[in-house]
Amino acid sequence: MGKFLLLAFRNVFRNRRRTIMTLLMVGGGVTGLLLVGGFFAYMYSGTREGAINNGLGHIQIFTAEHFARDEVRVLDTGIQNWRQVAAAVKTGRHIRGVAPRIDFNGMLSNGVKSSIFMGSAVDPVEEKSLGFVTHISAGKNLADKPSGEIEALVGAGVAESMNVKPGDGLTLLAVTSDGALNGIDVQVAGIVNTGIKEYDDHYVRIDLSSAQRLLQSDRITNLVVGLDATENTDRAYGELAPRLHGQTQKLVLRKWIDLATWYKQVRSLFNTIYIFIGIIVFFMVLMSSVNTMLMTMFERTREIGTMLAMGTPRMWIITLFMLEALLLALLGAAVGLAAGNLLGILINAVDVRLPPPPGSTEAMSFHVFHVPIIMIGSSLLVIVSLMLASILPAIRASRMQIAEALAHV
């Protein structure tokens, strides 16, 4: 078998130009899959961590009612004894912080015009403990301890629409838990840029206690749990669930992946695109390799005839062709892996910037992750493709009529 392998290996390099062309095709396919897959992996990671660090957190705690029905009154499905719950959760392993949140809506006005807003009330100190990043394009973040004026962060779109800048005042109007209309004056502390235009056009953030005064409720919408690493989400989720038993309200945990609908949609879409690219590469390699292998077979007709005449079993001829295809595939995959990883390193070093994606206001880095599973997958893809491509020529070679093959010119 060793000699047969040697024969296959030497035959691979017999027609160097053709081998190089095939290696370029196979290697190019692997390189392409590696770069596209690496970029998609970077994008998934960026989207995931972006969603988590922009406020989603790793785990969120809600009342069971929150998912069972719509609010009849403001915050009537919210968590009542949230400080107690937060304290119980904080001591868990991998927990970096627990932050209360209130989601609310209302109207805001600058005295001249008014607009709707989507409000988020946070505890600035707890929010910092989660390590979440607030992208402030002007002004400053909310103060840890409110002093005098109620501070607010507004989205870039809100600031533009309301024509306000840090230090300017706005009035927030919202319906209280009793159904009355209430309002507070806030001072714009800073302007935030989440990167999502639709969000920035309506986003307002104030501190939790001010929101509770505005809404006339001591409840919160949910608790956001931040972990030391996203990979620990399942483990932390499993440990936290028993801790929430015995609370006065029935509470439920939701992992970030359950709440990140946008992330799941993006991932699903790009996975489909990636599979489509994979199929194209598969068929490109398959078709070009069938052609190459058939040409090789025709070129070596007399040689195959000689081998058969000498009594070489036909199965050996099939094996020889398959071995050659396997060697070619392995070489092509190695070339592709080397080129793909090298290009990835170069691209990462250059830090190419892409235009902002749809719905975003920030330019995006073209960064490539080196993902082992993609390397293995793309290599297997071309190996399978080349092996399939070799079946027809191998069978045709093995079925040659010896006398005709020997007379082949």
Added chain:
Amino acid sequence: MCAPQELVNVAAVSRRFPLDAIALDNPHQHKNSNFVSALNNANLRVNAGEFLAIAGPSGSGKSTLLNLIGCIDKPTEGHIVVGGVDTSELTPKAMTTLRREKIGFVFQTFNLIPVFTAAENVEFPLLIRGVGSRERRMRVAEALDSVGLSARANQRPDLLSGGERQRVAVARAIVHRPTLVLADEPTANLDTNNATQLIDLMQDLNVRLGLTFIFSTHDARLLDHTPRIVRLTDGQVISDTHAVGVCHG
């Protein structure tokens, strides 16, 4: 003195090819038929240890007869017995085994595997027979030595002359110690000097190793020293000439 043992018996063998498989203007095409006849009721007996030339012009059926004896092809009619086995009854697999075990081939265009060295080419028949590496090395060395090419063992075919390539092909044909060596126009691509040397070499191997050689040629100059000459014309054996008192092997 000699006790001849029959090795090959070609009995009333005909070989016809369908018309679409060969040129339409073939002179052997039967009128109003859809086939041409390459061999027509040919008879031939060859004893073990003989050195025999099949002579005849192009298209006389020499290659067809060798292909049939060599189990590369099957006759349309008649029987061929090689070493006591009626090859016309054999399955393709059994024919492959017979070729591998009993027959050595030398081709007109050498047909060496170009990516193998001379030694690796000679080793190939042993490889497909599953001979162990130590014995392979020994037999390859012997075979190359017997054709005088030990010094060129590690050269690829493209670095060898035509004569050397054909000697490698002869070494490859005898390395597995076949009972029969078939050489189809082995001298056609060689100059007269190399051609004569090759025939002498084959004859020497016939004498020394007792191998049966059947070779085809249309070159009359090579027949001078051949003990037995079978002449073919239009697919029929027209003469079978023995030199008196010659018995090799």
